[in-house]
Amino acid sequence: MRGVRRLTALAVTALLAAASGCGGTGALVPEPGRCGLRIAFFGPLTGESMNLGRNMHEGALLAVERHNAGNPACTVGLVAVDSQGDPKQAPELAQRVVADPTIVGVVGPAFSGESQAGNPILNQGGVSTITPAATEPRLSDREWSVFHRIMGSDAAQGPAAGSYIRETLRARKVFVIDDASPYGHGLSELVMKELGPLVVQSSSIQLNLVDFHGLAAEVESAAPDVVFFGGYYAQAGQLLRELRDAGVTATFVSGDAVKEDGFVRTAGAAAEGAVLICPCRPPEKDPEFARQYRTRFGHDPGTYSAEAYDAATVFLRGIDAGRTRRPDMERFVDDYSGTGITAEIRFNDDGELVDPSVTVWAYRIHNGQIVADDKPIPRN
DSSP states (O other), X not given: OHHHHHHHHHHHHHHHHHHHOTTOOSOSOSOOOTTSOEEEEEEOSSSTTHHHHHHHHHHHHHHHHHHHHHOTTSOOEEEEEEOTTOTTTHHHXXXXXXXXXXXXXXXXXXXXXXXXXXXXXXXXXXXEEEBSSOOOGGGGGSOOTTOOBSSOOHXXXXXXXXXXXXXXXXXXXXXXXXXXXXXXXHHHXXXXXXXXXXXXXXXXXXXXOOOOHHHHHHHHHHOOSEEEEESOHXXXXXXXXXXXXXXXXXXXEEOGGGOSHHHHHHHGGGGTTOEEEESSOOGGGSHHHHHHHHHHHSSOOOTTHHHHHHHHHHHHHHHHTTOOSHHHHHHHHHTOEEEOSSSEEEBOTTSOBOTTSOOOEEEEEETTEEEEOSSOOOOO
C-alpha cells in the first residue's frame, strides 16, 4: 500500500520542483548547506508549548551540527518551521515546506493536531516525515505514505498509563480529565478503556481554560485516589495547583506532553509526587548524548530531544547515502534499519516502529526534578 500511495506523491513532487526551480521560494531560512539540501523541524517554537518544541529543535540541531562537523564538504541546513502548536497554521506551513525543493525531509510535525492538518499536504508533496512526538494512534492509519513515527503512540502509552495507575499506584477511584484536543482526548479515552470501572468520573475542558475552580470542586467531591489529565504542560500545572488548593490529595498522573520543566514551574510545590507517563527513553540512558547536549545547549536534554536527534539522523544518513531527491529519501526511510539513541529504528508498512522497540516509562516529580523510574513499565 505504501508503494502504491507513493506514486501520487511523486507526481506532485515533480510538478512542484518544475514550477519552483532550483532556487526554491526563499521564504524559509537559513540557506541550504553546501550540498544544497536541508531538513526541516516542524513544531512549536513560540506559544504555550514552545518548551517541548525547543527540546525537539535542539535535538535535531545537534544531529545536524555533528553531521556537518564530520562532513564539511557536504553540510546540510536545518529549517525551523514554527507552528506554535496550532493546527490551523499547519496547512500553510506545510505548503511552504513542499514548495521548497531543497527540503528533503521533515522532523515532525511535532503534535498530533498539526500532524492531522499538515500531513495530507506533506504527503501530496512527497516530503518524508518522521515525527518525534505526535502520539495519536490513528495518524498511521491515514494512508500517508510519507508518515513515520519514531516512538510509541498512545496505543502503547494509554494502556501503560492505565496499568501503572491500577497496578503500581493501586488506585480504586480515578477521575479522568482531558483538554478536548486530538492528543489529550484520545489519550484519556485509552486510559479509561484500560481502567474500566475504576473510572468514577470524567470531564473534558476547553483547551484555553485557565480557571479550574469549578472543576476542582467537582473532583474534590468525587474523592478519587488518582486524577489523570490528558493535555499539555502549561494547563496541567495550573490545574494541579487549583486541585491542591481545593483540598484534592489524589496522585496526579499525566502523559508525555506534561513531561516538561514548565509543568513543574507552573505547579510549584503542588507538582511534588506527580507521575508522568511517556513513550520516551530517558536521555540519561545514553550518557554521551546527554554530555554532548549539555555542552552545546547548557542544559539537559528534554522530552523528545533524543527522539528528534534520531529522526534527523535518519535523514542525514539518507543524504550521505546519496538520497538527495524526495522520492529516493522516502524509500530510504521506509527501508531504514539502525540503532538510535532511543530505539532500534525500523519502520513497518504503516510507518510505526517495529516491535519490540516501543517502551513506555514512568517519571515522578521528586524534589522539583523529573526523575525516571529504573525500568520501563511492564507490557501487559
